[in-house]
Amino acid sequence: MAVTRGFTGRRRERDARLPPGQYDVGDDWPVLTAEVTPNVEPETWSLTVDGLVERETTWTWDEAHALPQSTYEGDIHCVTTWSKLGTSFEGVDVDVVLGAAGVRPGATTVLVTSASGYTTNLPLADVTGGRAWVAWSSQGRPLSADHGGPARLVVPHLYFWKSAKWVTRLTLLDHDQRGFWERNGYHDRGDPWAEQRYAGD
Numbered sequence: 001m002a003v004t005r006g007f008t009g010r011r012r013e014r015d016a017r018l019p020p021g022q023y024d025v026g027d028d029w030p031v032l033t034a035e036v037t038p039n040v041e042p043e044t045w046s047l048t049v050d051g052l053v054e055r056e057t058t059w060t061w062d063e064a065h066a067l068p069q070s071t072y073e074g075d076i077h078c079v080t081t082w083s084k085l086g087t088s089f090e091g092v093d094v095d096v097v098l099g100a101a102g103v104r105p106g107a108t109t110v111l112v113t114s115a116s117g118y119t120t121n122l123p124l125a126d127v128t129g130g131r132a133w134v135a136w137s138s139q140g141r142p143l144s145a146d147h148g149g150p151a152r153l154v155v156p157h158l159y160f161w162k163s164a165k166w167v168t169r170l171t172l173l174d175h176d177q178r179g180f181w182e183r184n185g186y187h188d189r190g191d192p193w194a195e196q197r198y199a200g201d
């Protein structure tokens with residue numbers, strides 16, 4: 001029956017997008033937060049790029065919105081095994097803010113800090129080349145506070161703990177420095193397709 005084959009085909013296509021050990025949450029969007037949700041308003045939010053850069057730079061909400069905007073369309077994967085397919089996030093490409101600050105030679109790592117104090121580390125190569133965003137909306141709607149509003153990092157090709165909510169600072173380093181979950185047993189990089197969940201995976 002054509003209807004059945006169509007349904008099965010779509011199901012198979014979605015399954016192929018799931019990394020090993022992940023399931024599809026459908027329209028749900030679980031909230032995963034280790035700390036108390038901080039109260040950050042657009043008026044009090046700013047983004048700073050510092051460390052190994054030519055020009056330490058801070059953008060206010062309005063200044064960040066005046067930068068060229070771009071959108072991610074695709075899937076996200078949480079290490080606790082849920083994946084959400086077909087999301088979108090709108091904001092500014094991390095390449096744009098790093099380009100404005102001017103990454104200095106020798107920088108290898110970005111340490112990301114949230115307004116709450118949450119941290120996570122990423123190889124510079126994982127946040128450049130159009131693979132990471134500072135996002136303020138999803139599917140065209142402003143991010144709720146629970147989902148990291150007013151602004152969060154989105155690094156969708158890695159497990160979503162790398163996508164720090166309430167992001168306020170990107171610090172360029174010449175060495176690796178583990179963040180909150182990485183110090184607590186999670187993998188240093190977190191590639192879902194390689195199932196890099198825990199240290200040693």
Ligand SMILES: Nc1nc2c(c(=O)[nH]1)N[C@H]1C(S)=C(S)[C@@H](COP(=O)(O)O)O[C@H]1N2
Nearest residue numbers: 031032033034078118147160161163164165
């Ligand atoms: N500041 C902060 N960012 C965070 C987290 C957190 O606890 N605190 N959790 C991470 C994890 S484990 C996941 S899966 C996603 C969850 O984002 P969501 O709550 O919007 O689904 O945020 C990531 N960013």
Ligand SMILES: [Mo]
Nearest residue numbers: 032078079161
């Ligand atoms: Mo997660």
